[in-house]
Amino acid sequence: MRTGILLAALLAASPGLGRAEILTFAAASLGGPLDRAIEVWEAQGGAPVTVSYAGSSALARQIAAGAPADLFVSASTEWMDEVAKDGLIQPESRRDLMGNALVLVAEPHAKPVTIGPDLDLPALLGDGRLAMALVDAVPAGQYGRAALESLDLWNEVAPRVAQAENVRAALALVASGAAPYGIVYATDAHEEPRVRVVGQFPEDSHPPILYPAALVAGADEDAAAFLDFLSGPLAGEIFAEAGFTRPPQAEAPE
Structure with a gap:
């Protein structure tokens, strides 16, 4: 009985504990700064995040094949367009997070x-x-x-x-x-x-190097909150320190 009470107290004190993880498919070039942003997100009580890093083309194909991703961060608008064309993202969630050289x-x-x-x-x-x-x-x-x-x-x-x-x-x-x-x-x-x-x-x-991000169809409110965090000032500082640029429109929606 006391164990159950203690577990309930821990769940109440730690918003991210016991919640389903947010599976994020991200371009390989984001490894490092995205990991640091996730540390900040989780330290603030955000739901746990697991990242699968690979080339954007490979990730887009995996999503098209039914991989259970919640969030896709591509290093190319072309591959995000491919996923969007198949109706596999939530179009209203799409935004450009950052740029590169x-x-x-x-x-x-x-x-x-x-x-x-x-x-x-x-x-x-x-x-x-x-x-x-x-x-x-x-x-x-x-x-x-x-x-x-x-x-x-x-x-x-x-x-x-x-x-x-x-x-x-x-x-x-x-x-x-x-x-x-x-x-x-x-x-x-x-x-x-x-x-x-x-x-x-x-x-x-070369074409502008942009990193579009979008929720995959079926992603829940935790994934939406995480995407908003990545669009916000704290994550923006982490990406800027790593050398990414921030497109003017890269802000969380009102």
Whole structure:
């Protein structure tokens, strides 16, 4: 009897205890800052959150196949559009949480370069390869390919690209020394001390990098509250510290 009374008291004192977890599907590039935001959310009594990190394309396909996600945070409007087209999100919940930049990374002692049409990327690579996320499916790879194409650099470097399953895997190739250079998000480089940003791609060389988020159809009020938290000032500070930008419209709805 006393055990039951104690459990009831614990449940009353801890709003997140005993509640169903919020399963969040998030782009791999969010690993780190999103984890820190979740720590703050749960410390405030929010329902527990479990995150599945992967490339946005893989996550979108999993949701389409019936994976029981509550929240989807994509690194691409294209993949969010695909999920929305199938009626698998709550459209009124959709919003852009943040933005990012595209950078060229190398080992810590590499020299800075100016990224433009005159960049001799093959010479930089030497006998090595250029690490990128999957260029036909993963947003970071798609942005990277678009940037190289716009600068007329793609054709000469395409045979030298080492494609990885997601952007963090591409970053790991450079951090481990398996590839001399890689194209990743600025925030990925911020999280990895074993690489150096040697150049940033011009903003107009690729589509805007935005992270749309939306509740998956059937998600409950706990998931909605968590999405509002991610849209708010506390989470915004965490993402800003990691190098993400904050689109003007990235605010919780009234």
